Amino acid sequence: MRRSTSRVLRGLALLSTLALGATACGSSDDSSDTKAVSAGDIQSALKKGGSITVWAWEPTLKSVAADFEKKYPKVKINLVSERSGDKHYTALSNAISAGKGVPDVAQVEYFALGQYSLTKGLTDLAPYGAEKLASKFTPGPWNAVSEGDKVYGLPMDSGPMALFYNKKVFDKYKIAVPTTWDEYLDAARKLHKADPKAYIANDLGDAGFTTSMLWQAGSRPYKVDGTKVAINFDDAGAKKFETVWQKLIDEKLLAPVSGWTDDWYKGLGDGTIATLATGAWMPANFETGVPNAKGDWRAAAMPAWTKGDKASAENGGSSLALPALGKNKELSYAFVEYANAGDGVATRVSEGAFPATVAELQDTAFKNKEFPYFGGQKANEIFAESAANVADDWSYLPFQPYANSIFNDTVGKAYVSSTKLADGLKAWQEASVKYGEEQGFTIEK
Amino acid sequence: MTTLQPPAAAEPRQAPPPARRDRRSWAGWGFIGPFVAVFALVFLAPIGYSIYLSLFRDQLIGGNHFVGLDNYTQALKDDAFWAAVGRVALFLVVQVPIMLGIALLVALALDSGRLYGKSFFRITIFLPYAVPAVVATLMWGFMYGTKYGLVGDINSAFGVSLPDLLSPGWVLASIGNIVTWEFVGYNMLIFYSALRVIPTSLYEAAEIDGAGQWRIISSIKLPAIRGAVVIATIFSIIGSFQLFNEPSILRPLALNSITTDYTPNFYTYSLSFNGQQHNYSATVAIIMGVITMVVAYAVQLRGMRKGA
Structure with missing residues (x-):
């Protein structure tokens, strides 16, 4: 009895302590395509429709996604907004290194963009026409999303x-x-x-x-x-x-x-x-x-x-980016542009978001808005x-x-x-x- | 027990004739096969994979490559790791004796038969073990709070200033208190059940010989439950080395006192999930596993040798 107990214990001691090993998966390198995407490509993608998955906790995106779906009835947006902060990045990093379950669009705060762009985790948006939007955004956020002639996301909000x-x-x-x-x-x-x-x-x-x-x-x-x-x-x-x-x-x-x-x-x-x-x-x-x-x-x-x-x-503020392993790039880009540089901005501002776009910031109605709070x-x-x-x-x-x-x-x-x-x-x-x-x-x- | 005529189906406990050994051992494999398969899948494979991982290094720049034992040499020179090991070792030598001492005391008191409401005490002392560690830790964390917690209330009610139990100097003791509260009942139950199986005839004989209660405890009860004490000690050693729940749940309340490398397990967790250093994390886990094994084995050898 005693000897078998000791053997069981020895086994237990060994197993319970060794079973700590964290599992990980090798990261897969992905070559991001650099060919230019014309506005026509994006339009035809919108006409064709499809569904995209968006990981973002920004609350105002809910209305934006609904509006977008109304405007392009064939497009379906799955907004996943349960995770934020550290949990969001852990999930995103894990999905990217596993090469599976990667969202098509992800909210990435400015401070975290570098980590993903450097490891080629994000799609360069310049070929999609993003670099033409530079003048639309205030300098701080634009500087945060761009690196040389590459653009890794579109600024969603800012935190002056x-x-x-x-x-x-x-x-x-x-x-x-x-x-x-x-x-x-x-x-x-x-x-x-x-x-x-x-x-x-x-x-x-x-x-x-x-x-x-x-x-x-x-x-x-x-x-x-x-x-x-x-x-x-x-x-x-x-x-x-x-x-x-x-x-x-x-x-x-x-x-x-x-x-x-x-x-x-x-x-x-x-x-x-x-x-x-x-x-x-x-x-x-x-x-x-x-x-x-x-x-x-x-x-x-x-x-x-x-x-x-x-x-x-700046304190805080985030962008919407396209993970390199996401699908439906044209559609995803169309949504991001709509939300952060198109009609979505007005919707989001009216719901209390602080924009990163020059036009909204200089708008008199925006400036004259009285905060009852x-x-x-x-x-x-x-x-x-x-x-x-x-x-x-x-x-x-x-x-x-x-x-x-x-x-x-x-x-x-x-x-x-x-x-x-x-x-x-x-x-x-x-x-x-x-x-x-x-x-x-x-x-x- | 004598069996005049063994039944046709051989009794498993009897020594098999040599000629049949081969077939029998195959049958044995058949029985343990399912276990071995599960065992290999859920234990050996993860361990093997961890060891495999620990031989590589996956960098943000430069990707994944084989580094041999570099991770091990790095871990053996890692101050953060050894500080964490030192911390749980200190925890072990202070908290475990206190916890087991209290548990033993309570078990002996319950077993003495001189306690009214024995089952009530037994259940109330065991109850904390039924409280999930998360709930227990949060509950204690709120009590420790100097601003809105119980400590804060006592401070303002009596005009005293109790030490901040969540400050760097105190937080290990505070965690020890939580763990003791949680596990005294559990260990008490181990000791108590070991005490219950001692034949009462021994006590009667002792009484006839004129032995007092203390003599009965030291000469009959303690030697009889030595095995249980060793088991409880080994479980506690493993528990101490694996300390994770309490510090990680308490951390939001004591952000600057509990570092992300506070205990070896917490360190492996942070390496993996904050730093994406899965390989190094696996290495640290393996080293820690070996340390735990060695310590637990040493304690067991010592405990059992005395008992034999």
Whole structure:
């Protein structure tokens, strides 16, 4: 009995521990066709009809897909919108490496485009006529989707940053809305002193937010030239950000709450999180996520790093791209163009999306739209101005999704221990360099 | 037991005559065949495939190529991996004795027959094991919260400032607490059932010899359940080395305290799903499997030798 137990146990120990092996599939190289596709080809594809699968969580696409199907009755669009963020990219990467179940159209955020375009996972849209659309889009998003003469997606929305602030709280404590980050720091101190439960903002370390802040501060940590990559957080812009943010962390002026959590919505609603610097796509989320604070919030231009400087940055925003292994390319492209540069844009804007197209951004009706949530403020004026002031020379890493996934392992330390933000960024840089080297990139030091 | 005339169909337990051995062994294969097939498919094949994977490296730039044992040398020099191993080893030497100690204590108390409402205690102590790990971890996570959780409520109600149980210094202990809560009942049940099969005549004899309860415990009960203790220990060792659920579910609440390489299993998961490093992930999993096997085997050898 005892001996057989021991044998079973030995077996169990062996098996249960060895069965960890992750399975993977070899990636298959796919040659993307480069021959030009004429408008006629696309028209005939639309007439012929067919069905395409779209993986996108952007809520406004639902109406766009319905309109598109109405306009081209023979086309059927399967919109798969359950997954977003990391789960979406994991599923997409897995489908691409398995070579099966790849969607015809996928939503890809700007920061993640590089990873897919570099590994030839996406179709170059230039032959379909996408490069002629360049002037339709604002420079920031267009720069994000294009690389030389190649176009890897059409910008769907953009996220020029703005500072949303709880006016009720600012009025209550007679604090002026900060126009520079130094003033922001003062406001944070004043607010927290007046009400120890209130914080100027929440932050527990968020890669997307930090990179956008660095972008605005003029830091350009990533230099990407094909497979040659340089990563360096040691520049003047990063210094500016580190100095102010380190003080906010050290003086415990930031609410220890992560974005998109229940606590976060609660804090935005009850005035304990008084500002939020984020992309212009936020208003729709305010309305659905924080309905009880209607009328309390306002939008303002981002505080400047030096007084009078208008530089802004993008936070978030996505494109629609055509995975190389997708089918029905002409049809898929027709849908993407319709949604992001055609009639679909108006539909999406009316449902609260923030466009990446110049025409809509400069439209007077768009600019004059009053947001009841913001007490009737014409917030789009602020967003449009921010969009115009986005520096377009920023680039993300070709493996930004991975880098972001280890942000809290490295920079996150600065929020919960004595590690300094600058050291956290340095650790992030080293970890990113290590990964880049392992993945075969040439890292310039 | 004596059998005067063996029945025509040979009894399986009797030694077969040598001449029939061949045919018999084939029949044996027939019986274990289905098992072997499933075993090969769901165990040996994945392990083999993992080993195969671990000999390659699939890069974003440069594609897939054979690298021999490079992944292994890399893993053996990987600080993140060894830090994770160290973490679960620390967890193992602290949490497992505490958990098994409590479980043993409870089992002995239940077995002593001096407890009122024995079945009530038995079921309530076992109940946490029936709670899914996800639910248990979330529940504890919310209690640990210093802002809106129980800890936060205690802090504001009594004006004290309890340590943040989700901070880097505390979170391993907090995970240990969750795991202990979950598995004390399970281990208690193993010990308790082992205690129940001890013949009561031994206790009677001990009492006649004038042995007290402590003497009965140390001289009869503990030696008798040694096997069960070794089993529970080995299960706990494997469980500790495979720690994954609790840290990964707790992570959203302790984003900066629980890194993506917090435990070896979590590390393999992150390598695979965040970094698309399936090959290296397989390597780490294999090394970890070997480590677990060696430790579990060593403990088992030691435990059984004493018992023999």
